[in-house]
Amino acid sequence: MLTRRAFISSAVIGSSNALLTAKWAFGKSKPFERSLPIPPLIDARSVANKIGLIAAEGRHKFFPNQPTATSGYSGAILGPTLRFHKGDEIAVTVENKLERHTTVHWHGLLIPSISDGGPHNPIAPGTSWRTTLKIDQPESTAWFHPHPHGDTARQVYSGLAGMVLLDDGSSERLGLPRTYGVDDIPLLLQERQFNSNGSLRYDDGPQTTMLGARGDTVIVNGAIAPVARVPVGLVRLRLLNGSNARNYDLSFSDTRAFHVIASDGGYLPSPVRRTRLIISPGERFEVLVDFSDARSVILETGADQFIPMMGMMSGDVSGAAQIIKFEPDPTKVSKVHSIPAKLSTMSDIGRVDGLRRRQFVLNDHMMGMMGMRFRNRGLAINGSPYDINRIDTTVSLGSSEIWEVESGMMAHPFHIHGVQFRILSIDGRRPPMHLQGYKDTVLVLGSAEILVPFTQRATREHPFMYHCHILEHEDAGMMGQYVAT
Structure with missing residues (x-):
């Protein structure tokens, strides 16, 4: 089935230019005329490692002379790109000028759960949230976005998101x-x-x-x-x-x-x-x-x-x-004309015999139909929809486990907070080379087996999440939470 869809995909892409031109023919604008906007860069060291973000509503022009109601961080849409340096401690303040509760989740950062910005870190309208991020991980690209349970999808859709560049000097060295x-x-x-x-x-x-x-x-x-x-x-x-x-x-x-x-x-x-x-x-x-x-x-x-x-x-x-x-x-x-042959030293996964194994089934129950309408019988993990008052999994801080993740009838991007894992297999086969690095999100259609090291503390008051990153699935219950002590 996927092969057939891939064939359809490649067949359709040849007509994408015509589709795009037709879409823009309604007087909105023309494709490839507007220069790519580059979000402003804030290097934390240039502001004494003190970052302030304001979540607020705004108006953004996707089309000429047609401003659209949006949301953004310290701007009408999206947010600044933040550069954090390894070894630094970043004092972050987020002010909520929205009319609804929000949070700011640091997706990809290895930080304790109290600073993670999940559903247990709500920011009420008219209030601020302060936390400290201690940066101690390799150079990489992360991001930040809202994570209030039940409202994540709408808030991200409205424009709340931004990129984080983690810097340890490797770019210059390489x-x-x-x-x-x-x-x-x-x-x-x-x-x-x-x-x-x-x-x-x-x-x-x-x-x-x-x-x-x-x-x-x-x-x-x-x-x-x-x-x-x-x-x-x-x-x-x-x-x-x-x-x-x-x-x-x-x-x-x-x-x-x-x-x-x-x-x-x-x-x-x-x-x-x-x-x-x-x-x-x-x-x-x-x-x-x-x-x-x-x-x-x-x-x-x-x-x-x-x-x-x-x-x-x-x-x-x-x-x-x-x-x-x-x-x-x-x-x-460009000042760069050659690609380095070696980028990093990554330890072998080694033997995984004896490690604790857990199974996670992503329940989508989506194939029932009534007429031409979809019938939702619940989104859950292991049969249990998300409950903010329930701890689903307890792991030992400093341990590693193998998590076996199985999807339902559709593909689900599975994300775990507070970790960077290695993919052992996808549908029983070794992952392709570009998926053999450190990951926090894996697309599961069938099954995936991942090796998860737990290096960050997560308390019962502020547990870490694991969930499908289709945001509507997350909001509707395809999410669990774990503590690491």
Whole structure:
């Protein structure tokens, strides 16, 4: 079934240019005219390691002369990119100017649960939350987003998200592109639907609960079909899937190869050459792309091959799309022209005999139908919907366990707070090379086996979460919580 969908995906992508042109023909704007917005960078050391964020409503122009009601951190949409340095302690203050409770979750950071920003760290309207983040992990790309139970999906959909760059000096040592916004470019990918007046459309009906909020428009850093003018030579792209539900099947319009250098938790042992990359909600990858030929090229996505077939009835959503155009500028030349052969030293997984094993079944119960409507019989893990007052799992701090995760009828990106794990197998097979690094999110369609080290303390008052990162699934109950003591 997946092979057939992959075939459909590749067949449809050839028509994505026509679809995109038609979509923009209603007088909204034209594709590849707007420059890629680059979120402002705040290096924590430049502000004495004191970061302040304000979550508030705003108005953002996705379309010319049509401002859209959105939310953002210290801006109309999204948030600044934050750079944290290993060994530093960051004092963070988040002020909530929204009309609803929120939280700020530090997705990918290895920090104690009291600072994690999950559902147990609510920020009431008109109040602030203060915490300290001690940065002690390898260089990588993380992000921050809301995590209030029952309202995460809507808040992220409205625009609340931002990227975190963790820095330990490896980029300089390895000679990687590292000039932010020039040859080191953040790309936060999301999917949206709009009403005819330019407002965001969010349907909270049963189909959205089951499939997640999907759209017919891909946005990058808050822009639709932007153009990025890049230097000639090697450019680093930091890819973050910040969508509520969509999986992206990324490739370039001229089928050029690129090299994956990092996943969620940091650098791979060596670059992995790819021509295609699937990235699920919550995942991050860093890739090197060679623009030495100075030719324009478009980053495209195939249709989401993991959406259930009945989801196709909802119209032109999560389809093939042209995401962003890259135009090399011959007057600008990248300082980097070679790809390092070795990136990091990663210990062998070794023997896992004798480690505690746990099983987690992601229950979606989604295949029942009544007429042409979906019938939701509950979203849960191991048969139990999320209960904020219940601890589902207790682990020993400093231990490692093997978690066996099984999906239901659709693919689920499974995320664990407070850890960076290694994937042992996917459907009984060794994962591909670009998935053999440190991860905090894994796309499960069938089964996955992961080796999870627990290095961060989690208390009963502030437990860590594990959940599906389809945000509507998380909100509806496909989430559990664990303590590590």
